Amino acid sequence: MSVLLIFAFFILFFPLLGVRTDDCMPTRCRKGGPLIQSPFRLKDQHPEYCGYPGFAVYCDEKNDTVLVLPLSLKFVVKKINYVDRLVQLYDPGKCLPQKLPYLNLSVSPFHFLDTDNIFDVNLFNCSVQKIYLGNVISCLSDSSHYFYAIDLDGYDQWDLTSCTSIHKISSVPWYVFDATDLHLAWSEPACDICERRGQRCNLKNYSSGRPIQCIDKVNTDPGGSNKPLFPGATLASVLVVTIFAALLLLYRSIRVNKENELKIEKFLEDYRALKPTRFSYSDVRRITNQFSEKLGEGGYGIVYKGKLSNEINVAVKVLNNSTGNGEEFVTEVGTIGRIHHINVVRLVGFCAEGFRRVLVYEFLPNDSLEKFIFQADLKRNSLSWPKLQDIALGIAKGIEYLHQGCDQQILHFDIKPHNILLDHNFIPKICDFGLAKLCSKEQSAVTIMDGFHQTMTAARGTMGYIAPEVLSRTFGRVSYKSDVYSFGMLLLEMVGGRKNVDHEANTSQVNFPQWIYNHLNVGEDLWQNIEQEEDRSIARKVTIVGLWCIQWHPTDRPSMKVAVQMLEGDGHNLDMPPNPFPATNATSSAAGLRGRQYHNGLPLILESE
Template identity: 55%
Template structure:
């Protein structure tokens, strides 16, 4: 009896649905379609290939696979299955048919596509092929589904990986580089990739509840038009039917949920008000607040807005109130024994300086650990380090000098302004954040060490820092003791990158040999030649020269030859008549200097004999 009644209810509904909605689709001339009744709805700007050519926007063709899945075809023959299309936010979710996104890493180039990655933070990667045993040391990214040789495995290294977090690459071969792709492809190889599109922009039409369609013109322009009355009526009837059915099936659950909510809301509201009051008192007193993991999830809206990912944790955007935005770094619980977490909380809790990022709070809830910082909207300095010829990101020489001076003052404060000297050991563009006014703030103290101000050397069990920014003595005691001068070296590398941008290699036309950029700059300065850097305003050449000389002083191989950060600040604030430092690139093997060489080469890193030290 129950079955018969169900059939009597469902069958008329299906008939009514077909009658109501088949007619409007036919009237519009551009029907809403899908490959499968449970698949995503296909409408403007999308259309199915080889059907209704006047309906979709150029470049938004979809197709149906033999399995009735909706197929999105991207440049370089990358084909993905579409799981969802959000027309209001103009986002599309897609996944690999074999649930292996990493195999598309090399070919997923959107430069020739109307789609962009729907992520705020994109990264550069290098892919290596390593022995199966070597690859076991590497577990951050999952490339296993892309492996074709049982004896070889792919591993991926991102551009800001820490040397302490990277495996030995002695048995590995470089395969290829990829630029500006989301790390989600590697963390969630079976998951969805999110794409968005900005052209055509139908958000206004969607917000007004109107149809978005092509104008009848030679150019692919769009317009909003009212939905026909018949279509509006059908849509309203559809909403009434669907809403009524949903309410009928979930009424009992809704009543229970309402009763439970009323019972708990008053108590929860009182607790929230109390916590907000306590937080604001701590915030005004510059005292870090301790949060629970439930607080962290609420602050980040269930980790919805990803800002970036590093060696020790993932950073999300969060909100403590309408006025206070924060960046929440959730640490990887599998790394270390909590030393990085203790370092950062203990160090940051006692630091209050305009050029050091402020620790707002922390979470130590069981094995879950997180750090809550002030939110810096302009992201990191890395975003703005580019060739001076690239006017899209170049900040101008006066602003670069101000940023360099601010960073120097921040490091000087760490070295001299606290009760104990704080050695950062990871000064690099990624760890310099910028506020709305592009004022720099030093962040990420996971590798920091504390020592007394009168201590001339620091003992270490292993090298720490990021490849390319690590001082020679951190690798080998042959160059001197590890001290605050190690931060000076990293700062020098950063300043030279600010001068030369990403143009760290120049190619000579006569023999195409690679030239190490800092040494090339040194030779130009020594010969009194122009730095060959783009200059727009009067005085910019002097600023560029000053920054170059300060950077070269800071990267002297032996720590004793480097200035302290106090002296560096003085050089940046004045320093119109700075002297060129000794040549830091002179060969030790030949015993002669090569300051006038046309094609100087960088000291090979193999010459550094790493020796262990005891704490």
């Protein structure tokens, strides 16, 4: 009660000192960090009226000051010059050119400094180095991919064979392709007027005249009067001491509540940023330009290319209206909508309007892994062995995240090359969660269909990748090890360059996984035709990991965490797995390996009960 009386006394007499509370007082995220004041505002501390639209910043876990530019691009603020209206930003990912295709300053209050020397640029990915094109963009390039920025007005004069156009970037200065810092300016609000006077900038009501007013830095009263209404110094001193005591007492009682409120607000803000957007069907038609560009088609429906803006492309999957899509649609939205991992495709939004169901994903320009490993001409679009190893490791980390990195364990049940998409850097991303199932991490097994022994047609997955226990419980119980089996088949396909189910193959031939195990088991060198020793080592390691993952009984397969460790380690230390195949009468004789062209027929597993 005494605290409340002191607080009431403070409320009554504090205005008599000629002082006003100021919610917009300047602050910093950490000592030495940039000063945050109008037109900027700190999200967790300043109310919205303290800052100008587009100038909101927040403090991250490192206490860096972060500014988010359209569309959702995050930069660390290094310096703010309020007099010259300049801001210096730093890309925490240390690859500014990677963000440029998604930077849209036209809807931002910021602009580049020299607006007279900006260019429209085309970003090219070349498989060989082109010295005459200028400096290579090092943070995007590696030993087999070289990225260059070329002026759109003159790029037709260059020899661009072995190069692919990746992005068109409008209105940027050249320095951004060699820098880690981004220098931007703003025109409004013109707070430099106040700064030059030694005053602070404060925003007025936008509906009346100028949007700003200048206030004295010492006296926070916008009226600017420095004279207290009560001249008695003694009374003022008593009131100040009383105020201090009241604040000290109140601080202890409200600190916990304040911290909880900030946590809740930050959670809600983060959730709104990560939650997939719900589109109307008219939005979908607009995004896809009336479904004008088809990317692919399957049993699930049709995928179209779309645009959220001039620079942001998306893949729009329009599901068929067949029975069962409702359940798979809810599964996919509910599952992938909560996942955020570099090796899992990002769900941008969805549409559920009447019988129409649509999923909107990030657009990945290099299509699926299937395009690169299943082709007649292996010299065209082929991937190097180190790149294949990186892709295999990325897929493994993505599956491991699904199994152990989420609140609930996510079983995919359809791991195959067609469901592995590749971005412009060939980073793999797992997609298509229509068959996925959520379960507790402590749950050792999961039922994936009603009437388990009734029919095999209800089993989840694609023939050739389905684990034996999914088809018949004779082989064990269905669990996360079923995804491990599918991943193992995928690895062997990456090594062999052929599907593991070939309906046109001669059934008298031994399937590739069994053929390669038989030859490895007797110590034969299967990779003698691969020129580089490092490439041979990679091929051997990926093959042995694949054979471990396709063990017939689930308990014999490694977890995805162990599979990741095996792919990251030295392949020479890997032990040969047990024979993963049941006894057959098939002969192990087969033609020698030619490059990566192998036969991959896998016999159908029949229900035994």
